Amino acid sequence: MNDVKSYRDWRxxxxxRLNQIYCITIVDAGFDEEYLTNHLQSGETPFExxxxxxxxxxxxxxxxxxxxxxx
Numbered sequence: 001m002n003d004v005k006s007y008r009d010w011r012x013x014x015x016x017r018l019n020q021i022y023c024i025t026i027v028d029a030g031f032d033e034e035y036l037t038n039h040l041q042s043g044e045t046p047f048e049x050x051x052x053x054x055x056x057x058x059x060x061x062x063x064x065x066x067x068x069x070x071x
Contacts, residue, residue, distance in 0.1 A: 011036055013046035021050060023062045029053065 014036065015026045026036070039049050054061070 007037065007040055010040050010046055014049055017046050017050040018053075021061050022054060022059050 011026065018024050018026065018029060044052070053059070
């Protein structure tokens with residue numbers, strides 16, 4: 001069961017990072033659980049995964065001025 005908790009923690013961290021950087025969620029990105037599990041099992045950290053995803057799809061990070069609001 002520890003693997004399930006680790007996956008949930010990793011998935012939550014990915015979702016938070018996606019929101020912080022690109023203002024999208026896992027659902028918005030269209031990731032399915034198998035896709036995410038494969039990236040976790042490859043040893044990627046949530047930060048590395050989000051960075052890879054943004055680079056792969058040439059996403060623009062949310063401007064810092066937008067991220068500073070609401071916090």
